[in-house]
Amino acid sequence: MTPALTVIDSTLAALADPTRRGVIDLLRERPRRAGELAAAARMSAPAMSRHLRVLRAGKLIEESHPENDARQRIYQLRPEPFDALQTWLEQVQQFWTGQLDAFKAFAEAEH
Amino acid sequence: MTPALTVIDSTLAALADPTRRGVIDLLRERPRRAGELAAAARMSAPAMSRHLRVLRAGKLIEESHPENDARQRIYQLRPEPFDALQTWLEQVQQFWTGQLDAFKAFAEAEH
DNA sequence: TTAAATATTAACCATATCGTTAACTATTAA
DNA sequence: TTAATAGTTAACGATATGGTTAATATTTAA
Numbered sequence: 001m002t003p004a005l006t007v008i009d010s011t012l013a014a015l016a017d018p019t020r021r022g023v024i025d026l027l028r029e030r031p032r033r034a035g036e037l038a039a040a041a042r043m044s045a046p047a048m049s050r051h052l053r054v055l056r057a058g059k060l061i062e063e064s065h066p067e068n069d070a071r072q073r074i075y076q077l078r079p080e081p082f083d084a085l086q087t088w089l090e091q092v093q094q095f096w097t098g099q100l101d102a103f104k105a106f107a108e109a110e111h
Numbered sequence: 112m113t114p115a116l117t118v119i120d121s122t123l124a125a126l127a128d129p130t131r132r133g134v135i136d137l138l139r140e141r142p143r144r145a146g147e148l149a150a151a152a153r154m155s156a157p158a159m160s161r162h163l164r165v166l167r168a169g170k171l172i173e174e175s176h177p178e179n180d181a182r183q184r185i186y187q188l189r190p191e192p193f194d195a196l197q198t199w200l201e202q203v204q205q206f207w208t209g210q211l212d213a214f215k216a217f218a219e220a221e222h
Numbered sequence: 223t224t225a226a227a228t229a230t231t232a233a234c235c236a237t238a239t240c241g242t243t244a245a246c247t248a249t250t251a252a
Numbered sequence: 253t254t255a256a257t258a259g260t261t262a263a264c265g266a267t268a269t270g271g272t273t274a275a276t277a278t279t280t281a282a
Binding site: 033034035045046048049053069070071 | 227228229230231232
């Protein structure tokens with residue numbers, strides 16, 4: 001069993017949760033504070049905090065502080081894991097061309 | 112919180128497990144029997160059977176019987192969920208162009 | 223300097239997930 | 253028709269996941 005790359009493992013694990021995909025959707029528009037995200041998900045701050053930790057660990061988001069208030073944490077998307085996932089997806093999708101090849105070989109053998 | 116499409120929910124949930132991604136990788140080459148997949152994953156047949164059920168439920172794979180032996184079940188990949196996932200991924204990745212727009216607007220306001 | 227605000231980590235609980243072995247169904251082979 | 257084969261479903265246990273509230277920094281405001 002070829003182990004799929006560990007990189008996309010944390011990415012897919014992070015994306016498997018609907019709350020975290022909701023965060024991704026929100027961050028597509030613009031960076032947001034942790035509190036905003038918790039409110040948007042109608043969820044306690046600690047619960048969101050842990051989701052953000054998972055997204056951070058998978059490097060899907062990054063954290064920063066606004067210059068005026070060091071208590072707040074602003075989160076924004078990072079493109080790399082999505083790029084890596086897309087690369088893997090494209091590989092998988094090539095199975096279809098492989099299917100064509102297999103059919104071609106089958107037709108050859110058949111003739 | 113915009114709920115991300117339910118379609119990709121079962122897809123991502125299915126892909127979040129490394130064993131199931133291993134199955135996907137194997138099926139990229141060619142269709143396989145349930146028993147082959149269990150052996151490749153060094154896992155009991157019941158365990159693999161349930162992974163296959165998850166992949167089937169998400170329509171990532173489909174089942175068929177060989178014409179000569181109706182006991183066996185052959186599994187092969189289905190492209191649709193991967194296509195849907197790629198579409199979602201592309202939408203997410205457009206956040207980057209959005210970021211550029213935001214920067215442009217910021218620069219305008221700055222001038 | 224004391225209180226409020228922002229967010230995290232800690233502790234806890236309910237449920238889901240993933241593996242095992244045992245039991246069962248369906249089909250093929252002896 | 254009886255036994256073997258291929259696979260699934262059932263039952264169970266260990267661990268992971270995701271939510272809650274309480275406690276803990278840390279920074280800002282009064």
